[in-house]
Amino acid sequence: MPETETLREYKNPDYVNWDELGFRTIPTDYMYVMKMSLDGKFSEGKLIRYKNIELSPSSGVLNYGQGIFEGLKAYKKRDGRILLFRPEQNALRMQTGAQRLCMPSPTVDQFVTAVKQTVLANKRWVPPPGKGSLYLRPLILGTGAVLGLAPAPEYTFLIFASPVGNYFKEGLSPISLFVENEFHRATPGGTGGVKTISNYAPVLKAQIRAKSKGFSDVLFLDSVNKRNLEEAGSCNVFIVKGNIILTPPTEGTILSGITRKSIIEIARDCGYQVEERAIPVDEMMEADEVFCTGTAVVVAPVGSVTYHGKRVEFKTGTQSVAQRLYRTLTSIQRGVVEDKKGWTVEI
Numbered sequence: 001m002p003e004t005e006t007l008r009e010y011k012n013p014d015y016v017n018w019d020e021l022g023f024r025t026i027p028t029d030y031m032y033v034m035k036m037s038l039d040g041k042f043s044e045g046k047l048i049r050y051k052n053i054e055l056s057p058s059s060g061v062l063n064y065g066q067g068i069f070e071g072l073k074a075y076k077k078r079d080g081r082i083l084l085f086r087p088e089q090n091a092l093r094m095q096t097g098a099q100r101l102c103m104p105s106p107t108v109d110q111f112v113t114a115v116k117q118t119v120l121a122n123k124r125w126v127p128p129p130g131k132g133s134l135y136l137r138p139l140i141l142g143t144g145a146v147l148g149l150a151p152a153p154e155y156t157f158l159i160f161a162s163p164v165g166n167y168f169k170e171g172l173s174p175i176s177l178f179v180e181n182e183f184h185r186a187t188p189g190g191t192g193g194v195k196t197i198s199n200y201a202p203v204l205k206a207q208i209r210a211k212s213k214g215f216s217d218v219l220f221l222d223s224v225n226k227r228n229l230e231e232a233g234s235c236n237v238f239i240v241k242g243n244i245i246l247t248p249p250t251e252g253t254i255l256s257g258i259t260r261k262s263i264i265e266i267a268r269d270c271g272y273q274v275e276e277r278a279i280p281v282d283e284m285m286e287a288d289e290v291f292c293t294g295t296a297v298v299v300a301p302v303g304s305v306t307y308h309g310k311r312v313e314f315k316t317g318t319q320s321v322a323q324r325l326y327r328t329l330t331s332i333q334r335g336v337v338e339d340k341k342g343w344t345v346e347i
């Protein structure tokens, strides 16, 4: 294992209440760091103590937003072994995002190896089975100095980790969404389809406004027709109409979620007809169910959506499609059932 610092244990996870994890940063022992240059040269990746990083005030990421991130989770099985879920998909998505932002990116093998090393170095922070997961946050940051608008000359690939539980304060209970009319998340030809850091700050204004009114998250509409569903601030969206499950297509303005992709496949295996097509907001308001998917949120049932002052409630609970898909997905992720798809990677 490449390393600069002797692996020592720094803090004690004993202070963590595994039953009340939520989704916030709990500092762990180590992070992974690798330097990359624009002409494709890579330093040897290193595990170093988790700490603040030093950045040039003139760095590309601080001045021009040249940065992307990923999110994936490691789960502890009952037998103590640790599983990652489709890490190569994160590696590939990161490569696509890096290309869009003119940044170098690690190979799939470098990425997956780095993730595994980060998990192993922080092994004692992986929550016990059924209590949550270790969330890995890989980043590529333009850390080289640049003043005129241009790609930064140097990049840092960094992975940090934090134990997490449920994303929404509602836990596994249904969330409430507010359909945003004023702001949009993405535009055609923009970067909505990749996980650039700059896709997230513009969401905050709408999100804070909605949260102050008691909503869990905001649902964005497309910026051209102001009519079709795009995604929520933190996750993708699906609707259910009888045996048909619908989700907006990822055609540049919607993030190509790995949970989204997995749920589409699982739903088809379960006999549902899944369609990726434009969904007018009015069609959602007449659906049987609405649910959200994402690495952080997993599968979140939506109890109500409010649009133009009208609040509509949707079916949730143990008999819902969302619950069935949640159970199937998480059983694979946690290694509770046999992974016939080859999605999990044991560390």
Ligand code: COI
Binding pocket: 070, 071, 072, 233, 234, 235, 294, 295, 296, 297
């Ligand atoms: C994830 O689901 O992993 C994300 O990166 C979304 C983020 C808003 C927490």
